[in-house]
Amino acid sequence: MKSYHDRARHLVAVDCVIFGYDLLEKEIKLLLFKRIIEPAKGQWSLTGGFVEEDESLGAAASRILRKLTGLESIYMKQSYCYGDTGRDPGDRVISIAYWALISIRDIDPEIVENTGVNWRSLNRLPELIFDHAEMVKKALADLQAEVKIAPVGFELLPEKFTLVHLQDLYEAIYQRQIDRRNFRKKILSMGILEKLDEKETVTSKKGAFYYRFNKDRIEHLKEDGFYFNLEVN
Amino acid sequence: MKSYHDRARHLVAVDCVIFGYDLLEKEIKLLLFKRIIEPAKGQWSLTGGFVEEDESLGAAASRILRKLTGLESIYMKQSYCYGDTGRDPGDRVISIAYWALISIRDIDPEIVENTGVNWRSLNRLPELIFDHAEMVKKALADLQAEVKIAPVGFELLPEKFTLVHLQDLYEAIYQRQIDRRNFRKKILSMGILEKLDEKETVTSKKGAFYYRFNKDRIEHLKEDGFYFNLEVN
DNA sequence: CCAAAAGTGTTCGAATTACACCCATGA
DNA sequence: TCATGGGTGTAATTCGAACACTTTTGG
Numbered sequence: 080m081k082s083y084h085d086r087a088r089h090l091v092a093v094d095c096v097i098f099g100y101d102l103l104e105k106e107i108k109l110l111l112f113k114r115i116i117e118p119a120k121g122q123w124s125l126t127g128g129f130v131e132e133d134e135s136l137g138a139a140a141s142r143i144l145r146k147l148t149g150l151e152s153i154y155m156k157q158s159y160c161y162g163d164t165g166r167d168p169g170d171r172v173i174s175i176a177y178w179a180l181i182s183i184r185d186i187d188p189e190i191v192e193n194t195g196v197n198w199r200s201l202n203r204l205p206e207l208i209f210d211h212a213e214m215v216k217k218a219l220a221d222l223q224a225e226v227k228i229a230p231v232g233f234e235l236l237p238e239k240f241t242l243v244h245l246q247d248l249y250e251a252i253y254q255r256q257i258d259r260r261n262f263r264k265k266i267l268s269m270g271i272l273e274k275l276d277e278k279e280t281v282t283s284k285k286g287a288f289y290y291r292f293n294k295d296r297i298e299h300l301k302e303d304g305f306y307f308n309l310e311v312n
Numbered sequence: 313m314k315s316y317h318d319r320a321r322h323l324v325a326v327d328c329v330i331f332g333y334d335l336l337e338k339e340i341k342l343l344l345f346k347r348i349i350e351p352a353k354g355q356w357s358l359t360g361g362f363v364e365e366d367e368s369l370g371a372a373a374s375r376i377l378r379k380l381t382g383l384e385s386i387y388m389k390q391s392y393c394y395g396d397t398g399r400d401p402g403d404r405v406i407s408i409a410y411w412a413l414i415s416i417r418d419i420d421p422e423i424v425e426n427t428g429v430n431w432r433s434l435n436r437l438p439e440l441i442f443d444h445a446e447m448v449k450k451a452l453a454d455l456q457a458e459v460k461i462a463p464v465g466f467e468l469l470p471e472k473f474t475l476v477h478l479q480d481l482y483e484a485i486y487q488r489q490i491d492r493r494n495f496r497k498k499i500l501s502m503g504i505l506e507k508l509d510e511k512e513t514v515t516s517k518k519g520a521f522y523y524r525f526n527k528d529r530i531e532h533l534k535e536d537g538f539y540f541n542l543e544v545n
Numbered sequence: 546c547c548a549a550a551a552g553t554g555t556t557c558g559a560a561t562t563a564c565a566c567c568c569a570t571g572a
Numbered sequence: 573t574c575a576t577g578g579g580t581g582t583a584a585t586t587c588g589a590a591c592a593c594t595t596t597t598g599g
Contacts, residue, residue, distance in 0.1 A: 082350055082402030087365045088321035091395075091406055117315055132320045133404070136395035160393040160408050162324075162369035169315030171366070173324055173406075175393050243551075260553070261589075283550040285596040312589060476578075493580070494562070516577040517570040545562065 092174040093139040094127035094211065096158065096218035097148070099183040099198060100235045105247045107254075108183065109204065109215065110147065112196040118169045119208045125215070126196060127174065140177040147194050149187040152179040153234050156225065158218045166210050178218035182235045201254075226252055227308050230271070233292050241279050241287035242266070249309055258312040265311050271296050325407040326372040327360035327444065329391065329451035330381070332416040332431060333468045338480045341416065342437065342448065343380065345429040351402045352441045358448070359429065360407065373410040380427050382420040385412040386467050389458065391451045399443050411451035415468045434487075459485055460541050463504070466525050474512050474520035475499070482542055491545040498544050504529050 097110035114124045126147050130139045136157070144152055158176040166172070183198065191198075199205065207215070225231055232248045246262050266272065271293050278286035300307075330343035347357045359380050363372045369390070377385055391409040399405070416431060424431075432438065440448070458464055465481045479495050499505065504526050511519035533540075 083323060083362070083405070086323055086362045089324045089363065090316055090319055091322045091324065129316070129319045130322065130395070130406075133397050135397050136393065136406070157393060160369065160390060162363070162408070164366050164368050172316070173363075173369070175395070241551090258590075259551090260591085263552080264554090265588095280597095283596090284598045285549080285551055287551055474578090491563075492578090493564085496579080497581090498561095513570090517572080518568070518576080518578055519570080520578055 090170060090172045091130040092127050092172050093130055093136060093143060094125045094174050094176050094214060095140055095143050096125060096176060096178040096215055097144065098178060098180045098201075098218075098222060099186070100180070100248060100251060101183040102236065102240075102244055102247065105251055107201045107251045108198040109201055110196050111199050111205070111207070112147075112194065114208065115195070118167075122208045123199075123205045124208045125176075125211045130175075136175055137177075140175075140179075144179055147190065147196055148181060149190045150181055150185060152181050154181075154225075154231055155179040156221065158214070158221050161210055161214065163210075168209075176214045176218060178222060180222065180231060180235060223253060227310055228306060230292075230297055230307055233297075239275060239277070239279075239289040239291055241289060243282075243287055245290075253310070261311040262309070265309060269300075269307075271300070323403060323405045324363040325360050325405050326363055326369060326376060327358045327407050327409050327447060328373055328376050328380075329358060329409060329411040329448055330377065331411060331413045331434075331451075331455060332419075333413070333481060333484060334416040334431075335469065335473075335477055335480065338484055340434045340484045341431040342434055343429050344432050344438070344440070345380075345427065347441065348428070351400075355441045356432075356438045357441045358409075358444045363408075369408055370410075373408075373412075377412055377414075380423065380429055381414060382423045383414055383418060385414050387414075387458075387464055388412040389454065391447070391454050394443055394447065396443070401442075409447045409451060411454060413455065413464060413468060415470075417470075456485060460543055461539060463525075463530055463540055466530075472508060472510070472512075472522040472524055474522060476515075476520055478523075486543070494544045495542070498542060502533075502540075504533070 099108045099110060101108065110126060111123050112126055114120050114122055126143055128139065128143050130136060134142070137155070140155060141151065144150060144155065155177055158178050160173065160175045162173040164171055166174070201219070204215070222231070232245070232252065235248060236244055242263055245266065246257060246259065249262070250257055272290045273293050275289040275291055277289045279289055280286040332341045332343060334341065343359060344356050345359055347353050347355055359376055361372065361376050363369060367375070370388070373388060374384065377383060377388065388410055391411050393406065393408045395406040397404055399407070434452070437448070465478070465485065468481060469477060475496055478499065479490060479492065482495070483490055505523045506526050508522040508524055510522045512522055513519040
């Protein structure tokens with residue numbers, strides 16, 4: 080049954096701001112690609128695609144992410160809907176931006192190779208088409224806000240990680256330095272980490288203890304309306 | 313020039329979560345209306361409409377607000393885009409929710425009368441169609457977040473107001489009690505209010521001093537990245 | 546033995562919370 | 573004179589910020 084006759088119909092797209100973290104380089108990167116269709120063919124762009132007939136917005140975003148990385152992201156959130164009439168010179172397109180946070184190391188490199196996408200450091204982005212720079216800016220703000228209220232970053236680290244790894248990650252997201260002592264004090268006081276007996280000895284001679292997340296504890300805290308704030312110092 | 317051929321085209325709507333404040337009743341209300349078209353004709357709904365061919369999303373939201381209230385709202389913000397395929401049983405409609413905050417007293421009562429809309433207390437809402445209840449919930453959260461970082465509420469009060477009025481407003485938005493002394497201490501310490509010699513003597517025998525906003529000072533603080541937080545006590 | 550990274554506590558100031566009594570006035 | 577709502581200050585606590593030295597060990 081179709082109600083609503085004679086109404087304007089619009090092209091609706093989803094654009095994905097895919098943040099990746101590589102714990103070796105300690106930097107947040109963005110997955111960009113060179114447009115293969117007109118207009119603006121050959122220029123740098125976010126990854127996106129049109130929303131199909133019977134496809135929800137989230138499904139469209141997941142489809143695009145999966146195609147480019149082979150991943151289903153745990154952290155994929157809607158950011159904002161961009162609908163100015165002139166934003167895409169090709170036609171009037173309404174675009175919903177999503178952001179996702181993934182671990183670069185998890186990606187199938189072959190897929191990345193084949194799809195012509197490219198990881199670019201957040202600090203040294205090329206010029207982007209249309210309003211994509213604005214999308215990135217807003218998505219980063221969303222990510223930074225999200226990180227304060229949910230243990231987002233934890234999804235990006237391997238099962239075992241050191242407190243140094245964890246701090247590096249938060250520094251990459253916030254894009255600033257954090258005091259080591261204050262960071263440890265705060266994160267440990269939350270009681271969501273379990274210290275293991277094992278040490279990571281690759282990056283230092285002394286070695287750093289591995290930790291592991293206590294997922295039950297996190298779930299428990301969330302239920303109690305726990306406010307996860309790591310914005311120290 | 314039209315690029316992008318053979319792509320699905322969608323109905324795109326805007327739904328407005330219009331929050332109103334009445335300083336007499338000290339309550340936030342929502343502007344609802346009874347649907348006059350199928351499906352769900354006769355049921356309560358947010359106010360909305362389809363986005364037209366060459367109309368930006370914000371323009372569509374403003375158009376709807378203006379039609380129903382005669383107002384241009386200073387505070388109208390995009391909330392979230394709802395696009396599940398089955399959300400509207402009439403057809404697949406992608407809807408962008410906006411919220412606005414207006415002063416009920418400013419509205420032309422004749423327009424409200426003619427359009428069949430209705431102010432309903434936020435605490436005693438009727439059942440709403442589709443996913444509109446979810447829209448309201450999210451928009452309220454957005455409003456509460458916005459209020460912490462911008463002097464939103466000020467737009468809702470008349471030129472002259474008492475500190476009691478201002479506190480009532482914030483209590484209505486946060487939906488909780490605030491300690492009188494702490495509230496005053498905080499708001500006065502910001503230096504954005506000017507005390508007048510005049511008193512409001514309607515609600516009390518003693519009378520309460522009127523205040524007025526110092527808009528220049530607010531602009532000045534905003535430029536310095538001022539974080540407007542009134543979440544006291 | 547020394548370079549390099551991990552690990553650890555304390556102090557200070559600011560901000561937030563809790564809390565109770567006096568004031569002015571019209572009826 | 574009394575009921576009603578307006579107005580005020582202080583002490584206790586919590587939270588975040590700043591800050592420097594010791595430990596371990598492989599080379």
